[in-house]
């Protein structure tokens with residue numbers, strides 16, 4: 001009921017909230033709306049899921065015993081979110097936690113506090129109407145450096161969910177791990193697209209360009225590497241350069257309809273972009289498009305950049321590293337096995353995809369010796385996952401899953417129950433213990 005009403009309240013304020021996300025974070029308005037839609041969708045998903053918090057029943061080895069699992073609320077859930085999805089990621093976590101019967105303490109990114117305040121205000125009405133104390137959804141706005149480690153160290157918070165960089169995730173997980181608390185970690189990605197000679201190139205380019213420059217390359221699912229079959233490498237390279245060329249006039253105010261690429265979130269993000277371009281060139285990379293900062297009255301915040309395409313080798317330190325900015329590294333392969341190896345040979349394991357119309361290649365990519373990522377797609381890009389699937393990845397991405405499928409289980413504590421209605425004592429494993 002409450003989650004349903006929260007979803008309705010968000011739907012009512014979709015336009016304003018989408019605008020605010022765009023204004024504060026810098027993604028284009030269309031993507032701001034998409035982000036709010038993700039929250040509405042997760043509310044609907046959670047409402048349905050609330051009737052399906054089911055455990056298994058299994059037959060007991062002992063006569064006249066019944067055995068089953070059930071899931072109880074875990075208690076207080078700490079939710080740490082990043083600036084790039086300032087509202088949707090709260091939705092993924094908070095709505096599942098709510099249907100699990102938990103209380104949420106949200107620590108939004110200190111770069112996007114206004115979006116968080118707006119959410120708190122929007123949901124307050126739904127809470128009031130149902131006599132739910134506002135404290136079921138709490139919020140702390142503070143820089144991590146000010147908040148310190150107390151939040152992660154607090155034993156009253158059995159579960160902390162972190163969506164952010166691998167660095168932040170490792171830090172929080174170490175503190176929570178010391179007290180044997182639980183974490184859900186959805187951390188950095190280094191997402192590759194394999195472009196086979198059997199790919200439909202029109203469709204591939206559409207997806208790849210959105211994946212690489214959408215949200216100005218600031219999604220954890222952004223496309224960071226293109227692994228291109230050698231026979232079509234030059235063609236793809238030329239077409240990418242042409243597509244990026246067309247984008248030059250489409251970089252600007254994210255609130256205006258004409259533009260597809262907004263600014264980076266702040267000066268530090270621009271510095272990281274500039275440094276990455278510089279370092280990768282020192283390592284041997286060849287900058288073939290963009291890579292510069294834009295200035296002038298069209299770019300008021302000074303945080304606008306031209307998305308970059310760099311020819312590089314997979315082992316370069318910059319290619320192995322997630323720079324949260326629009327840089328795509330391109331490289332060649334000759335066999336599908338080699339392409340899969342390149343896909344996997346990075347520390348992160350979030351999202352991946354292959355563009356091919358060849359069934360054998362697609363199946364190889366999805367097999368146990370294929371992509372090692374939490375998300376592996378065929379003929380669609382690395383970003384823009386639907387909420388219905390479990391979202392997260394392996395290795396430095398942290399292993400946690402948020403959002404759909406059975407991600408709800410992480411927000412609950414599991415219990416195995418055995419009930420004896422035989423009227424006798426019966427030990428498992430056939431042990432007798434008479435006295």
Ligand code: UN1
Nearest residue numbers: 085219220221383384385
């Ligand atoms: C993120 O960048 O942290 O799959 C989340 C996507 C979005 C979520 C991204 N649905 O790109």
